[in-house]
Amino acid sequence: MSLSDCSEKVPSSVSDELQFPMDDYQAISGASTAEKSASSIPSVQQNDTTDEIWRSINNNRDCLPKNRDDTREGLERATSLKCALGDEEQVVVLTIEHDSSKHLQSAPESPDGGGQDVESDKEKAGRGSLENKTTLKPSPSVGTSLVLLVPEASNAKSNGSEACSSSMMEEAWERLRCSFVYFQKKPVGTLAAVDPSAEDLNYNQVFVRDFVPTALACLMKIPDPEPEIVKNFLLKTLHLQGWKKTIDNFTLGEGVMPASFKVMYDSFQEKDVLKADFGGSAIGRVAPVDSGFWWIILLRSYTKCTGDYTLSEEPEVQKGMKLILDLCLSDGFDTYPTLLCADGCSMIDRRMGIYGYPIEIQALFFFALRCAQQMLKEDTDSNKLIERIERRITALSYHIRKYYWLDFTQLNNIYRYKTEEYSHTAVNKFNVIPESIPDWVFDFMPLRGGYFIGNVSPARMDFRWFLVDNCIAILSSLATMSQTTAIMDLVEERWEDLIGEMPLKIAYPALEGYEWNIVTGCDPKNTRWSYHNGGSWPVLLWLLTAACIKAGRPQIAKRAIELMEQRLSKDGWPEYYDGKKGRYVGKQARKHQTWSISGYLVAKLMIENPSNLAMISLEEDKKIEKPRLTRSASWTCSSFDILDPIHQFLWTGDCKLENNTSLPDVTNRLYEGLKSDEI
Numbered sequence: 001m002s003l004s005d006c007s008e009k010v011p012s013s014v015s016d017e018l019q020f021p022m023d024d025y026q027a028i029s030g031a032s033t034a035e036k037s038a039s040s041i042p043s044v045q046q047n048d049t050t051d052e053i054w055r056s057i058n059n060n061r062d063c064l065p066k067n068r069d070d071t072r073e074g075l076e077r078a079t080s081l082k083c084a085l086g087d088e089e090q091v092v093v094l095t096i097e098h099d100s101s102k103h104l105q106s107a108p109e110s111p112d113g114g115g116q117d118v119e120s121d122k123e124k125a126g127r128g129s130l131e132n133k134t135t136l137k138p139s140p141s142v143g144t145s146l147v148l149l150v151p152e153a154s155n156a157k158s159n160g161s162e163a164c165s166s167s168m169m170e171e172a173w174e175r176l177r178c179s180f181v182y183f184q185k186k187p188v189g190t191l192a193a194v195d196p197s198a199e200d201l202n203y204n205q206v207f208v209r210d211f212v213p214t215a216l217a218c219l220m221k222i223p224d225p226e227p228e229i230v231k232n233f234l235l236k237t238l239h240l241q242g243w244k245k246t247i248d249n250f251t252l253g254e255g256v257m258p259a260s261f262k263v264m265y266d267s268f269q270e271k272d273v274l275k276a277d278f279g280g281s282a283i284g285r286v287a288p289v290d291s292g293f294w295w296i297i298l299l300r301s302y303t304k305c306t307g308d309y310t311l312s313e314e315p316e317v318q319k320g321m322k323l324i325l326d327l328c329l330s331d332g333f334d335t336y337p338t339l340l341c342a343d344g345c346s347m348i349d350r351r352m353g354i355y356g357y358p359i360e361i362q363a364l365f366f367f368a369l370r371c372a373q374q375m376l377k378e379d380t381d382s383n384k385l386i387e388r389i390e391r392r393i394t395a396l397s398y399h400i401r402k403y404y405w406l407d408f409t410q411l412n413n414i415y416r417y418k419t420e421e422y423s424h425t426a427v428n429k430f431n432v433i434p435e436s437i438p439d440w441v442f443d444f445m446p447l448r449g450g451y452f453i454g455n456v457s458p459a460r461m462d463f464r465w466f467l468v469d470n471c472i473a474i475l476s477s478l479a480t481m482s483q484t485t486a487i488m489d490l491v492e493e494r495w496e497d498l499i500g501e502m503p504l505k506i507a508y509p510a511l512e513g514y515e516w517n518i519v520t521g522c523d524p525k526n527t528r529w530s531y532h533n534g535g536s537w538p539v540l541l542w543l544l545t546a547a548c549i550k551a552g553r554p555q556i557a558k559r560a561i562e563l564m565e566q567r568l569s570k571d572g573w574p575e576y577y578d579g580k581k582g583r584y585v586g587k588q589a590r591k592h593q594t595w596s597i598s599g600y601l602v603a604k605l606m607i608e609n610p611s612n613l614a615m616i617s618l619e620e621d622k623k624i625e626k627p628r629l630t631r632s633a634s635w636t637c638s639s640f641d642i643l644d645p646i647h648q649f650l651w652t653g654d655c656k657l658e659n660n661t662s663l664p665d666v667t668n669r670l671y672e673g674l675k676s677d678e679i
Contacts (some may be wrong), residue, residue, distance in 0.1 A: 030232035085624055124282045161438035168569045172597045173221075175573065176214065179594045180229070181206050183263050183272055187229035188236045192260075193575065193590040202281070203590055205262040208237060208291040209347060213542050213598040215298055220605040220612045230302050231311060232261050232622045237295060239322045240276040247280040247287075255323030257291035284351065286344040289361050292324040293368035301615040312375045313678070319373050322385060328365060329388050337395035338362050347468060348532045350507070353519040356457040359404055359469040362396065363452075367476035369393050370618050386515055390623075397624050398523055400452065400478060403430070406463065407450030407486055409442065414461070444497070449490030450483065454507075465498065465508040474550055477620045488553045491544075500581030502536045502567060503560040504544055510534030510580075525588055526566075528579050535581030537575075539599035545606050549613050561603055573597050594620060 072320045179190040189206030211233060218226040240261055245252035258276040266273045267318050279287035280540060299321075303312050311317060328339060338357040344350055346360045354360070369389050376382045406414075415437060417428040443465045451470050455462035469485050473479040479487065491498055498505050510528040526533040541557075549559035568574075572591035578584045606612045 016122075016138070016617060030289065049254055051454055055221070083664065121570075133193070165565060165604070168565060169568060169601065172573075172601050175592055176217065176597050176601065178593065179318045179597075181215075181263055183232075183236065183274065186232050186305060187226075188232045188263070189192055189229070189261075190594045192595075193593045195593075198590060202260075203526050205260045205277075206233075206259040208257060208288070209294050211596045212294050212298055213539060213595050213602050216301060216615060217598045217601040217605065219301065219615060220602065220609075222605075224608075225305075226262070227302065227306050227308075230298070231308075234275065234299055234302065234311070234317075237291075238316060240274065240318055241323065245278045245616050247285060252287055253327045255292060255325075255327035255391075256287055257295050257321075257324065259288040259291055262524070264645075282344070283349060284344045286349070288338065288349075289341050289345040290347065290364050292327070293361075293364040296324060296368040296371050296375075297322060297364075297616075298634050300375060300672055303375065305615050313377055318377055318382070321376065322381070325372055325385060325389065326370070329385075329392060337392055339365055350526055350532060351519070351521050352526060352532050353462065353505075353511070354455060356455050356460070358455055358466075359400070359452050359465060360456065360472070362400055362404075363469045363472040366393065366396050366478045367398070367618070368473055369396075370476060370621065388597060393421075393621070394624050397478060397621075400473070403456050403479060404452045405450060405483060406445070408445050408447050411437075411445050430456060430461070432461050433459065436461070444494065444509075446490065446493040448486070448492050450486035451490050452479070452483075465505075467498070467506055467540050468543060471540075471547040474547040475543075475617045477618050481620075484547075484551045488548065488551045488556060491556060496581065498582070499560055499563070500536060502577045502582035503542040503564055504536060505582070506532060506537050506540060507534055530578045530586060531576060534580070535586060536574075536577040536579075537596075538564060538577075539595040541594075542599040542602035542606070545603040546613055546616055549610050550617050554607065554610070557603065557607060561600075561607065564600060568596065568600060 048401040064292060068091050070414050082389060118334070137287075176190070179194050180187045180222050181189045181191060189211050191204055192207055195203070215230040215233065218229055237257060240258045241255070245256055256278055258278050261276040261281055262273050263272055264275050265271070273537070279285055282288075299312055299317070303309055334340060336357065339361055341355065341358055341361050345350065345354040346354070346358065346364075348354055348360070365432075369392060371390050373386060374387055414432060415434050417434050419428060419431055419433055421428050421431070444465075451465055452473055454464040454469070469480070474484050474487060494508075497508055510516075510530075510533045512528045513528075516522070516526075516528060516533070520533065523533075525531050528534060541560060544560060545554075545557035548554050571585050573593055573596045574585045574589040574591055575593040575596060576586040576589050578589075
């Protein structure tokens with residue numbers, strides 16, 4: 001059966017035009033072909049690496065779609081991109097309106113040279129009109145020459161690249177539609193892979209985590225988005241959550257979501273039925289911890305995109321969220337705010353030494369908590385749950401940012417740790433032995449850059465890099481602004497190691513030799529630089545792209561997309577690649593892998609229309625952004641109440657006082673208190 005035949009037989013699901021708030025990153029309008037040909041690039045001193053990135057960005061710049069909601073009458077969008085440049089902050093504001101006569105506006109030049117140079121009228125005229133340019137945040141690692149992503153004057157090569165990219169996207173959409181799964185004549189998900197050259201095995205079912213990029217692609221699709229399949233998927237998996245879940249006579253928690261499900265025909269009932277798997281059929285018989293988190297995150301994306309709040313407010317959906325959260329927020333013996341997990345409970349679903357407190361689960365946990373915080377309806381029960389969520393978010397963000405973060409300075413500190421420290425004054429709180437630091441970390445860690453390590457637990461630090469976790473940390477704002485910048489710096493500095501020839505490494509480095517024997521149990525699929533053990537997964541491209549756009553570094557994602565477009569379609573859309581640089585198709589990789597296809601589509605749709613980032617990104621929570629001052633036992637309550645407004649002013653620059661009291665009044669009260677020895 002040809003792709004065109006398959007596409008004709010699958011019923012299409014056409015819905016109303018998507019509407020979603022434009023409070024995050026917004027669409028950046030592209031210039032017309034005539035305008036592009038009239039513009040030219042200003043001459044800038046660049047090194048070879050910068051030249052290469054510059055050419056890649058300009059030669060493959062795609063025109064943005066003009067038939068979606070970007071051209072809706074009266075539409076007005078604005079976005080604010082922020083970055084930390086050293087100790088300074090630069091804010092670049094882009095304003096795009098339906099009226100093409102409006103111009104882009106940017107902040108003035110920053111003290112460190114991150115802004116635009118002042119140019120003469122003659123130079124401006126030679127470059128073309130200002131409205132044809134997209135101003136993006138400069139990359140500290142690449143240089144200020146990439147601040148202006150100006151369309152290239154000669155677009156002959158660009159047209160060929162765009163044509164190839166367009167053809168690849170058309171093929172991707174056709175193959176994605178061929179993977180749709182129907183239940184009662186409604187689309188409810190997609191098969192994991194449609195590979196005619198291999199047996200079905202467990203690829204002939206709908207996996208919850210696998211469907212997420214497909215769902216995002218359907219929501220972002222232009223000109224006719226397809227939210228119906230996403231809604232049906234959310235409701236069907238919610239229905240499966242209510243099933244009694246028993247594995248070897250042991251009943252799982254009520255809130256556990258399925259890892260996957262199949263549509264099967266019941267000859268006795270003479271109708272299609274759903275068969276769910278909660279881990280009983282999985283490798284190692286491990287229940288998926290991440291399924292519930294991805295379900296909540298996808299529910300928020302659907303709501304954000306369609307504006308359909310009725311789904312998230314339905315009693316059954318509210319109950320489903322509460323069951324997931326109650327399961328995760330239950331009290332226990334843990335002294336950490338992180339979740340204790342087994343090996344194989346996430347995307348890395350085989351034994352890979354991620355047991356304990358893996359960063360992937362912690363980042364998804366944080367993301368899901370913040371999404372649920374926005375969607376839970378206010379009532380007596382929900383208010384108590386929201387309070388628990390807020391306390392957990394605060395504790396979890398502090399724990400991850402402090403103990404999981406690794407950069408050059410922190411690595412040097414751990415290298416000098418003393419062991420066997422007791423009491424709350426201990427610096428080495430987890431009693432990590434410095435000799436346990438692997439040798440590769442010292443060469444891998446650049447002077448500028450950092451990342452969240454894989455795991456932290458008593459006497460153990462897993463220093464491996466995991467891409468999913470660091471990207472999720474950026475999208476959920478678990479990573480601070482400076483940490484986000486450092487993660488992007490690390491990707492650029494270690495491009496050959498983390499990206500290679502086929503994006504993207506799921507983990508770095510690979511386990512080898514005796515360590516591989518012990519950690520993986522001699523797993524024949526997770527050999528070095530293969531599968532989860534340092535393999536390259538095309539699906540991860542959408543996560544990297546979203547993180548790069550939020551960090552203001554789209555040139556990184558653009559370069560990775562160009563690498564992928566050279567081979568992914570020609571190789572048959574494989575599941576993963578092998579080798580230290582991802583050069584070879586995985587020896588057990590399935591072809592026509594659905595989430596490899598959808599991951600590419602989502603990355604392209606976000607690069608072409610950055611406003612799509614709003615579906616999968618959260619802004620910083622101001623309540624946990626700043627450290628909260630605590631009261632000393634030696635201070636009286638009344639005396640600290642006098643100082644609270646001053647501390648607030650020093651931290652935030654804003655002072656809100658009761659009874660219209662001004663800051664000078666508070667200062668006078670403090671002075672009088674000091675004179676009378678009340679403080």
